[in-house]
Amino acid sequence: MAAPRQPSARLSGVTVPAPIHDLEALRALTALFKEPRNRETAPRTIFQRVLDILKKASHDVELACRDSSQVEHLASSLQLITECFRCLRNACIECSANQNSIRNLDTIGVAVDLILLFRELQVEQDSLLTAFRCGLQFLGNIASRNEESQSIVWVHAFPELFLTCLNHQDKKIVAYSSMILFTSLNSERMKELEENINIAISVIEAHQKQPESEWPFLIITDHFLKSPELVKAMYAKMSNSERVTLLDLVIAKIVGDEPLPKDDIPVFLSHAELIASTFVDECKTVLKLMSEDHTDDEEALAIIRLLDVLCEMTANTDLLGYLQVFPGLLERVVDLLRLIHVAGKDTTNVFSISGCMKAGDVSNMAEGFKSHLIRLIGNLCYKNKDNQDKVSELDGIPLILDSCSLDDRNPFMTQWVVYAVRNLTEDNSQNQDLIAKMEDQGLADPSLLKKMGFEVEKRGEKLILKSTSEAPPCE
Incomplete structure (x- = not known):
């Protein structure tokens, strides 16, 4: 016989299971947090319960990383991890109170450590990628427009998480980690990038691979190009193809x-x-x-x-x-x-x-x-x-x-x-005289000069180069 369910608690007038102890309850909470009124009235205790589930599932991942025989038992843990991240991600949407509550529980450190553990797992790709992506989305949402959260994310994530994610083969992981980097960067942290230049170069590589993704583009144009010191350091270490990419973005900015x-x-x-x-x-x-x-x-x-x-x-x-x-x-x-x-x-x-x-020849x-x-x-x-x-x-x-x-x-x-x-x-009369004399001596084709909008007129013994139209502006 199944164990009886716990009494229900209420969140902004909506009944939710409590305490949160299973996947079904997490999914219900994730759905509730799509509504602003539910986010705004969420008690801190709910986030502690979600964190407890996340920590327990994280322990299972640690065991699997140490003992490969445990990997086959990870399916339920990865499902729980994914739903924990989704729940926390939704709770942080435009809600600084929830961002602060979740941050103060040290959930950011747990999340980053868990994401870094994902590198060592050899499991079915889709379930791992989904958990990975949701974890990054949570970090992006908790840092959004919240300087204290940005600072904590930076402390835990820099540089290792960015080095791991910006070079990942999954496009969404690259995009989400770029979002976190863009959100967290400021003038002080830009100086740290100069000491970890490979991260900056990884952003260039991400833009090369995904030119349609807005986050690597914005990192480069809104942050990198505002730091001459960083650009100089990057240029010295980049490949020539990466240099071309950076220079193209300089042109785009100008x-x-x-x-x-x-x-x-x-x-x-x-x-x-x-x-x-x-x-x-x-x-x-x-x-x-x-x-x-x-x-x-x-x-x-x-x-x-x-x-x-x-x-x-x-x-x-x-x-x-x-x-x-x-x-x-x-x-x-x-x-x-x-x-x-x-x-x-x-x-x-x-x-x-x-x-x-030939038309279309760009070789x-x-x-x-x-x-x-x-x-x-x-x-x-x-x-x-x-x-x-x-x-x-x-x-x-x-x-x-x-x-x-x-x-x-x-x-x-x-x-x-x-x-x-x-x-x-x-x-500049000297340069005008030079061209006029070239025409007189047969060194400049009169028809060519005329096509270019000039003509030479002889006034007594003097040759005058005349323009037949207005001079163009600087181009």
């Missing part, structure tokens, strides 16, 4: 629908220093793409993405001035343009002009690289006479004009050449 907040400008100036200095030091790596053995070189792709970031940064008026005077940047860009221009003429390679690329990693170099030169010379003169001294103007050819590998090449020439000649 060109987003909302302009960069003024408070973020000093941070992005620090990012600009890292990106510009890295480009100056390593940009010639891209020349490896001329070899058939390196047509998909990830190191070269990282350099290409650095150039893309520099183009977007110099299109931002708050960042432009800093990069216009960055030591060696303009010189290196002009030098690299000359190297790939000459290499593209001398032999057939990825930098050669192509007029017959050429260097696509757009040459036109972006010219775009960057144009940006760096925008209303900056020192840089205008520097490009002229480096014989960069004939080089840019000679690059104005239709090229499927460099869409909009003509437009970027026009843009660069306008910025090189604006309020």
